[in-house]
Amino acid sequence: MRLADFISDPKSIELIERTREYAKHFFEREGTHGFSHVERVFNLCMHIGREESADLEVLALAALLHDVARPLESAGKVEDHAAEGARIARHFLRSIGYPKEKVEAVAHAIEAHRFSRGPEPETLEAKILSDADKLDAIGAIGIARVFMYSGEHGRSIEDSLAHFEEKILKLKDLMYTQTAKRLAEERHRFTVEFIERIRREIEGEI
Template sequence: MKLDKFITDEESPRLIERTREFAEHFFEREGTHGFSHVERVFNLCMHIGREEGADLEILALAAILHDVARPLESAGKVEDHAAEGARIARHYLRSLGYPEEKVEAVVHAIEAHRFSRDPKPRTLEAKILSDADKLDAMGAIGIARVFMYSGEHGRDIDASLEHFEEKILKLKDIMYTETARNMAEERHRFTVKFIERIRREIEGEI
């Protein structure tokens, strides 16, 4: 996370780096939703946020904290990592004396980042976080993550391809921001070409 590329306010980088250290402790292992995913979502958020005129500090904090409860959900300890992550983020940011209005802006973005569940994102920052999270499921990274997940859960190639059809190929049509829609188009094309190629290889055509 190269913060000076995105945020020039003197205090923000220190706050964000402290938050990064806090969030990283929740991730004991890598995987489909490891901390590397958080870092990619952060980078996507900063890119989209600059283009869309978002509050980069709120967006950065939301991006870093958005999946802190994902390991708890994976372990069956909580039902919804977005809701639990929002609770953790609220407690953490309040402990730092962060302004309450900004706390709630970060919390809302985390609560609303899952496209398949309510609440829907109301703010620009929440929409960008949702878009960035979806973008990381597309393109070359998205393909790698699908097969990482399949390896983690014993899913075969056919089941993986079904997942592309049922979820991944629909993501480009549910982006909120223009910047993300443009990025999604290229990632979608790449994914479609990959699926076409692997299906031909399965049939022995290449």
């Protein structure tokens, strides 16, 4: 994806690329919440944000920084990666002179991106980030991530399928924007077809 296809201001592009490099250093390894996840969420945010007429600069920065504290949470060093990520984002963006009101817009989107706990997203950009993060858990990528996690944690295929039922299949109905709802329908349908197929294979159907 070419950022210039979405944002034309060279200063904005430079800021976003600087933020991308800053965000990268928080991720020492790949995995279900590695930097590749951040990049996919970023790409989704740009596409959805353009359709929904969002502030693409705020959205881009929030997407790149939304999971910077995820490795800290995984290591047990912080309790809530969204709250800690917002703190880190505030510190970084203030240090480079980003306007205060936009810093807070980015921080709010990061704080509100988790669907499983508050606060609720109040701005369009926060809603799009939350939608993009959920969309990356559905469809082909979502299926791959579930089984990556299962491999990392020694979880069985049956346990993985239970996770689909308990969480993944519910995400379609939690989208905020019309664009994300449309994308979620297609990804949800693919996920359901996969689950039905793998269950048939577990039963040994020919």
